[in-house]
Amino acid sequence: MSRAGIKRDQYTFDDIEMDVDLFSSGEFPTWAVYLTGSIDLLQQAGYDLNIIFPEDYGVHFYADVLITSDSYAALNPDLNLRFLRATLRGWRWAIENTDDAGMMALQYNPELDGKVQVAQLEASIPFIHTGEAPVGWMSQGIWRSMTDTLFDQGLLSIPIDVERVYTMQFLNDVYGGEP
């Protein structure tokens, strides 16, 4: 909001029910959604949406990352490397086989709609595989932006040395260095 020139005293916070019907009914003119989720359903329902991407306003976040402790990584480097390599192979396979990968979700929850799962996976692909770098790659710029945002919003009490919170060691081992 601040990057768009909107000051803190120009808006209010409201607790609202996470029910997208509140948006589709017109009760709320804007709504926060995952691009891989409700967007597709709303567009299929015929809504002409104006999508505001946080990334266009300086909000860069990695939504999902793999974490471990420093001590576990130090004691089990080979296990970490193999786990990461297997995970990345899984993502590559899912990108190349969206139909099969989407339907696999039903093995864990048979009540899911297979078509929706496949559609959500297809919508996820541009986030996983942009062509800019190998699947799973991370950039210091994004990490710095994340920590800066958290600090600016008061969620971190002190600035963090971004190089201490993530490592490229295992990705470098998987891909043989920076692309």
Add this chain to the structure above:
Amino acid sequence: MRLRTKLSLLFITLSIIPVIIVGFLAYTNGRHAIEQDIINHVQSTTIFKEVQLKLWILNNTRQIRETASRAGIIEGTIALTALAPDGSGGFTEYYEQISEHLVLTLEEESGFVDFSILQKSDGKIILSTNPSLEGKFRENEDYFIKGLEGTYVDKVIYHISHGGITLHISTPLEDSEGRVLGVLSGHADLDELSDILSQQTGLHESEETYLVNQCN
């Protein structure tokens, strides 16, 4: 077995074996020749397209550098970065002047589908021939960061908010004393890239060309 039969079998064997050997050699030679022909064809096609791609990139970098060096663009950028974007102080006049200039360039020359001017301090797009991009920030993009230092050709990547594949070429906007004012970026026309890739030599009925990046 009678001698006559034995001789018959011997002669048949002696006549078949050379045929088999000659046939095998002819098959392997033919196969090798076809493979070599395909390899030569792929190599010459690759060289041909590589030259065309380099020329296309070269023309686009030359065009954006030339555009960024025009006095009207530089003077307008100095004014835009100094004035408030609320329309006061002549901002609108400078904005329209640069916009018209850039739109005319797009119409007269091929290579780009839009131009944007990015603010030096934070990568904010302060002017674009695609107005939907204005007000957005590109501070983390390589074409902004490296475009502050010199002419830069980005990778061909999927851009989420563009909703498609993009290739940005950027160059610094500098005043007469070499001070960087911002970045001029151009969104290259990928239809032209597709045209280069889809051109066929006509030597084979089926020809498809794929442009594959280095990392995937």
